[in-house]
Amino acid sequence: MFGKKWFQTLVAFVLIFALILLISKVNFLFSPIIKYVQAVAIPIVGAGVLFYLTKPILTFLEKYRVKRIFGILIIFLLLILVGILFVMFIVPIAQNQIHNIIANTPKMVQTVEHWINLLQSNQITIPPQVNDAINNFMSNIQSHVESIVGYVFNFISQLVSFVISLALIPFFLFFMLKDGDKLVPFITQIFKKEKADNIKSLLKKLNYTLAGFIQGQIIVSFILGVLLFIGYFAMGLDYSLTLALFAMVMNVIPFLGPFLAVIPAIIVALIQDPIMVVWVLIITVIAQQTESNLISPNVMGRVLSLHPLTVITVILAAGSIAGFLGILFAVPFYAALKTIIMHFYQTYQDSKDNKKDALI
Structure with missing residues (x-):
């Protein structure tokens, strides 16, 4: 029995x-390590994203015999130039639009209340549960606003430490x-040569997976944001740049991001002119179809090879465990974990085949 595979498993x-x-019982021993990881997480992740975005540029420069230190200097100058532009x-226009959104918030709230009251007036089409939920929300709207204000102040307090962490990104990126x-x-x-080669192969696969995801997702999100901005601007939608930037950021979240990105655009269109909601939906569908059928297959290829249902399940599970950060990092973490498991499985299969060949 001890030699059976099922028993060993x-x-x-x-x-x-x-x-x-055992680890859960002695987690106090790991708390200093966890705090250290939390302190350096933002610089490492930020520098890692920039590393995968700028590494092809460095490789291109080295191909033409540019010394690495000068190539890094050129990359930093390019990043500074992009930041200045x-x-x-972009920032002044977005800042002005955000200011207008804040100034028009009371009007937006009134419009939303109008639509809710309009729906409530037709009691036949609204289930009682939905109607009770609407009434509960409207009766507690003041507390909801106060909660949002509390979140804003909490966000501001955390922003300082976030900015300090961002300042460390260039140092991590340089090294x-x-x-x-x-x-x-x-x-x-x-390690010995055989194990060292195996580890090198695993790290190479992980590097390929992470590079494919980060580079592909950033490029796809940027192109989608540009397409949405062109569409929103052409139809005359208010706050088109801010809405496109929001969609660009949200699209970093695979599959769920595009659905989250279109919600503010629908709300703005509903307030500006209800008929514009139809145009927002049409533009969103066109942009999403262009992205899913033309851009993503060519940019990201089949690097991840993840089924959409698997991705949605992983995102929902990670979101319930770790919130927004879990949603953001769920797919690359799962892709890396899948790469590791597939590598060791392939190694196990190769070892079995080698043993069979030796017996023959």
Whole structure:
């Protein structure tokens, strides 16, 4: 029985769960490590995203015999130039539109109340449960507004530490670009050649998966944002740039992001002119179809090979566990975990085939 595969698998699961239980009982030992990871998480993640976005540029420059240090300097100059252009041309327009949105918030609330009252006047078409929920929301709207204000102040208090973390991103990015190629040899130097080659293969696959996701998702989100801005601007929708920027950010979340992105545009269109809701939906469908059928297959390819139902399930589960951050990092984490599992499974299969060949 001890040599049976099912028994060994069962023992492995029992040991894993026992280890998890033991860690949960002594989690106070890991709290300093967790705090340290939380402190450096934003700089590392931010620098990692920029690393995968700028690494192709560095590789291109080195291909033409530009020294790495000068290539990194060129990349930083390009990033500074992009930042300056963004601050000069995009931020003032977005800031003005956000100010107008805040100024017109009372009008928006009145319009929403009007539509709710209009729906409530037709009691036949509204289920009692929905009607009770609407009445509960309207009676507690003041408390909801106060809660939002509390969230805003909490956000401002956290913004300071976030800005400090952002200031560390250039330092992390510099060393990632400069010494990133030394990481794999440093990790594998303590292993024998066969295991070292296996680890190198795994790290190469992980690098390919993360690069494909980050580069593809950023490019796809940018193109989709541009398409939506063109459509919103052409139809005369108010706050078109701000809504397109919001859609660009939300589209980073796979599958669910586009649905979240269109909600503010529908609300603005409903307040501006109800018929514009139809045009917003048409433009969104055209942009999404262009993205899903033309842009994503060519930009992201089949790097992730994830079924949409799997992605939605992972996002919902991660969101219930870790909130917005869980939603944001669920897909790359799952893709990396899948890559690791598939690699070790392939290694196991190769070892079995080698044993069979040896017996023959």
